[in-house]
Amino acid sequence: MASETATGIGVRSTRQRSAVLVALDEIDDFRSSQELHDYLRHKGDNVGLSTVYRTLTALAAAREVDVIVREDGESVYRKCSGTHHHHLVCRDCGRTVEVAGPAVERWADSVARDHGFTEVNHTLELFGLCAECSRG
């Protein structure tokens, strides 16, 4: 809450940051930095690749976007609701559903406590084929 800006990150409002934010609003599946960069390029919003990387990294750090590290090690980003949740992602078309699992959170907490661990966070993502894609 130090200094509120249009983008939520940084101190200046620039064309590039707005463009990235708009793109994230338009797309609502997880996309990599490079994919977002291509998307912007095709729209005519030219933004340097490094800027896309820097912006997404900053947005993720500010918790304004969710990040998932895919199994191939590539990071993908998506604008999400503010509350804690996980994702059910179609591995074919990328369609994403936010899912909340209070039971899982409680389970994670108790497992951590049982083993004497503190400051525990968790990663949990579900990957499968959505109804559309499984009618292949």
Added chain:
Amino acid sequence: MASETATGIGVRSTRQRSAVLVALDEIDDFRSSQELHDYLRHKGDNVGLSTVYRTLTALAAAREVDVIVREDGESVYRKCSGTHHHHLVCRDCGRTVEVAGPAVERWADSVARDHGFTEVNHTLELFGLCAECSRG
């Protein structure tokens, strides 16, 4: 079950594969390919880095080792029990505890079903500070 060998992968038994398998037995935290390579090197078991990569990839494909993709995108490997489980990992010292969560598995299945997804698998890892490390 085509052809059973000493290592569980490939058709030949080589010094290099045995060395990697032994190392995995000796260490029981998650280690990257490069870390395992260094470990072997210090032991005097010289194995090419590419061979370590190839062996770990093959072992993971054969489900003989577990893989976790860390947040920085690096893959880390560990020999684990055969049954399905997840991990509670100390982010400081790397100490790892296998945890089973039948409730989580059921939850994942039902969430997937509710959304019409099929062939769903999930990634779930807990990261925190173990008792030792939190007494900093």
Added chain:
DNA sequence: ATAGGTGCAAAGCATTTGCAGCAGC
């Protein structure tokens, strides 16, 4: 003998960084 395995060095990729120029404030 012959395929599979190995190792080196080079290539591939995603991502980060140095630095000069540009642009909000």
Added chain:
DNA sequence: GCTGCTGCAAATGCTTTGCACCTAT
């Protein structure tokens, strides 16, 4: 005008691959 932001290109770091040699069977 300052300072932060941008963008290019170079650098980084993990991982994969081409290819010639080696070795278990």
